[in-house]
Amino acid sequence: MGQRRSGKSSIQKVVFHKMPANETLFLESTNKIVKEDITSFIDFQVWDFPGQINYFDSAYDSNMIFGDYGALIFVIDAQDDYIEALNRLHHTVTRAYKVNPDLSFEVFIHKVDALSDEYKIDTQRDIQQRITDELADYDMEHVRLNFYLTSIYDHSIFEAFSKVIQKLIPQLPTLENLLNILCANSGIEKAFLFDVNSKIYIATDSSPVDMQSYEICSDMIDVIVDISEIYGRTNSFRDDFDQSQTDTNGHTGDYGTTTETANDASSLIKLNNGMILCLRGVNRFLALVCLLRSDNFEKHGLIDYNFQCFKEAIADVFELKRRNAERMKHERMGLIENVDDSVGG
């Protein structure tokens, strides 16, 4: 949500449709709610609310708008006067919180590409202060809002979206734990588990994320996708991530003739600062990208073995999730049958 022209549709197009940032200049204003299904390691929907609609109008049902959702992202154009946007944010938060207190509120202070570093920080501080004061005036200081400085012209929008999505993944602590174990036992400096389609990272190990490592790991996905689209046997690494195997060291892998090799996409890039970037396909949607010192890569047999264990553990985590979802579905159906029985009886 957010004011007109604040950049909502651009964010959606850049993150989920790979639209180059400068092409968003030609996007037309959205005039109805656009719902988009994202199919990935978890299935979710992204709704784009047109800025021109006043959804506080009694014609709109608050339960429908704020009801069953995980996160509300409010986009504020930092290059514009944001007082009106803050009023709207305040109304939105107070109304949404009443309907759905579990909703996480995420504020993207957007289009910061044109602002100096100092001005960015001042803007964030000002926005944060104003909205906190306003919420406090309405006895709502306990409602937590998270703030991000974003732009579609750099990686910040992917980083912010990653953090929003991570909060919606119940398995996050398990994934982080697995990454920590993998890093500690393989001499890996930093590891990210990426959703290949959107370049959102769904988990990372607990060492601090420095922007440079994140950017280079995220860029590696683009490089590999591009190379595989040109030289891979399948048409698209992204579409057929589980069927392709690329190796930038010169030899192309044996393309998934068996399911054993199906998820074995792998690639190595040696950087000239003595570090190695390593990508491994984990499943149809996910890839692990890690950064390690070249001396640690000498033990690559160990790394391969550890990685295999990691991959199996990830498969177990998602298999458990699938089985739980199925069990809940059956339980619900059982309940419905019971209700039918009792109604029929």
Ligand SMILES: Nc1nc2c(ncn2[C@@H]2O[C@H](COP(=O)(O)OP(=O)(O)OP(=O)(O)O)[C@@H](O)[C@H]2O)c(=O)[nH]1
């Ligand atoms: N400089 C800069 N411009 C941006 C950024 N994101 C979006 N824009 C521009 O902002 C303008 C409006 O973007 P839209 O995505 O159409 O805005 P919207 O919020 O969806 O607007 P409505 O559909 O009217 O609600 C476009 O010209 C984009 O190119 C950004 O990060 N930086």
